[in-house]
Amino acid sequence: MDTVDFELSVNGERHAVRAEPRKLLTDVLREDCRLTGTHVGCEHGVCGACTVLVDGRPARACLLYAVQMRGHEITTIEAIAKDGVLSPLQQALHEVHGLQCGFCTAGIVMTFEAYLKENPRPTEEEIRDVLSGNLCRCTGYQNIVEAVLKVVHA
Amino acid sequence: MKPAPFRYHSPGTLDEALALLAEHGAGAKVLAGGQSLGPMMNMRLAQPDALVDINAIAGLDYVREHEKTIEIGALTRHHAIATSPLVRAACPLLAEAARQIGHYAIRQRGTIGGSLAHADPAAQFPLACATLGAEITAAGAGRTRTIAASEFFLSLMSTALEPEEIIVSVTLPKAPTSEGQAYVQFSRRRGDFAIVALAATVRPDAGGHIDQVRLGVGGATDRPMVLAELADCTRGEKADSGWAARLAKAAYDAVAPIDTPRVPAEFRRELVHVLTRRVLVTALERARR
Ligand SMILES: Cc1cc2nc3c(=O)[nH]c(=O)nc-3n(C[C@H](O)[C@H](O)[C@H](O)COP(=O)(O)OP(=O)(O)OC[C@H]3O[C@@H](n4cnc5c(N)ncnc54)[C@H](O)[C@@H]3O)c2cc1C
Ligand code: FES
Ligand code: FES
Helix, strand or coil, X not given: CCCXXXXXXXXXEEEEEEECCCXXXXXXXXXXXXXXCCCCCCCCCCCCCCEEEXXXXXXXXXXXXXXXXXXXXXXXXXXXCECCECCHHHHHHHHCCCCCCCCCHHHHHHHHHHHHHHXXXXXXXXXXXXXXXXXXXXXXXXXXXXXHHHHHCC | CCCCCCEEECCCCHHHHHHHHHHHHHHEEEECCCCCHHHHHHCCCCCCCEEEECCCCCCCCCEEEXXXXXXXXXXXXXXXXXXXXXXXXXCHHHHHHHHCCCCHHHHHHCEHHHHHHHCCCCCXXXXXXXXXXXXXXXXXXXXXXXXXXXXXXXECCEECCCCCCEEEEEEEECCXXXXXXXXXXXXXXXXXXXXXXXXXXXXXXXXXXXXXXEEEEECCCXXXXXXXXXXXXXXXXXXXXXXXXXXXXXXXXXXXXXXXXCCCHHHHHHHHHHHHHHHHHHHHHHHHC
C-alpha cells in the first residue's frame, strides 16, 4: 500500500514522516520520531498507556492514524519535565510512590496534565473517575490518587 | 494489533465527503472520533478499503438552541455535550448520559454521530435519543432526510443509515420546566459499557398526578427499547413511590433480556427492575425541584 509524506508537530518540533495511512500515531511517535515515552499496552483504547495530548486534549494515540494529525499539535510525556525539572504531578508521583514499573505513568501524567487545567480543584471522587481510564497493574491506584491530591492541595 | 491497509481521505466539505462515499460504496467507512472504529480496525473486525475522515469538515460541531428543540452537530464530542450549559439545561438526560461514557480521554474524541451510527445496544446516546424521541438527520448524495430515533436502531450495531449517508445532526425536544429527567446505569467497573441502563422523563401535573412519562431500557436487548405503552398506562396515577414500584415491576415483566455467558438473562431482568424504580424516583424528585 502507498505511503504518504506529511509533517507532524510534536512537542513544538516538526518531523517529516513517510508512512502508510494505517500507521498508528503510537508507532509513528515511537519508531519515526524516536519518542518512546508513549507506551503501548492494548491498542484498543482501554489501558490508557498511550495517552498523548492533541491540541491540548488527551487522546489515545493507538486510536489515531498519524496522517490525521497534520495541522495539529501533539504533546507527549517527553515535553512535561522542563529542563530536567519534573512537573508537579511527576514530582508528587515520585514522592508518594505513585509508580512501580512505570508502564502506565506516562499516560496518567498526560491525562491529568489536561484534566487539572480544566478542573484544578477536583474531589477525590472526580480524580478516581478520571483515573478509571488508565490501567495500572502495579500500584493498586491508591498512591496515584494521593499524588494527584497532593498536587491539588499544594 | 495493526489495522489492515486502507486509502485515507480527509475532505474539507460535506459534499466532498458524500461524493467519496458514493464513489467507494460499501467499502468505505466514515471516520469520526475513531473510538469505536479504531479498536475494531486494530482488531481487524473491520477492514474498510477507504476511510473518509470527517474531522476536517467545518460546521458539524455545535449545539444550537431553537424554540422547542436543541440541535447537536454530528461531530460534537461527548465531553462537549456533557459540559454544555445549553444541553444541561434543555436536555439534562443527554448530558447526564454523556458524562458516563467510557473515560475522560475517550469523551474528548468520541462524537455523538459516531455513537449513534455505531449503535451499540448498551451505549448511552442511542438510549437517550430513543427515549427522548430525537430525530437524526442524515445527508446522502443529493438528499437529506430525517429519521426518528425509534426507527433508526434496527438491531445490534445495525441502523437505518445507508452506507453512503453521513449523519449531520441530532435534534432533541427541550424539557419543559415541569419535567424531571434521569439516566442511571449499572456496570461492573467505572467506564465499562453498561450491563443495563435506564433513561426516564417524568412530568407530574399541578395536582401531583402523572401527566407524562417516558421510559427507555438499554443493554437488555439488541437495541434501545422504549416502553411507551407501559409508561402511558400510568397516566393519571398519583406520582409517588408506589407508582414507581408498579411501573418497575411492569418493566421487569415486559423485558425479555439477552442471555450472555457472563451475564445471565435473569440478572439483567433484576437490574431492569431495580434501575427502573431508581430512575423513576430520581426523575420525579428532579421534577419537583
Ligand atoms: C475504552 C473505551 C470505552 C468506551 N466506553 C463507552 C461507553 O461506556 N459507552 C459508549 O456509548 N461508548 C463507549 N465507547 C465508544 C465511544 O463512545 C465512541 O466514541 C463511539 O461509540 C463512536 O463514536 P466515534 O465518534 O468515536 O465514531 P468512530 O469510531 O469514528 O465511528 C464509529 C462508527 O460510526 C460511523 N460513523 C461515525 N460518524 C458518522 C457519521 N457522522 N455518519 C455516519 N456514520 C458515522 C463509522 O463509520 C463507524 O462505523 C468506548 C470506547 C473506548 C475506546
Ligand atoms: S495502547 Fe492505547 S489505550 Fe492501550
Ligand atoms: S506502575 Fe506498573 S503499571 Fe502502573
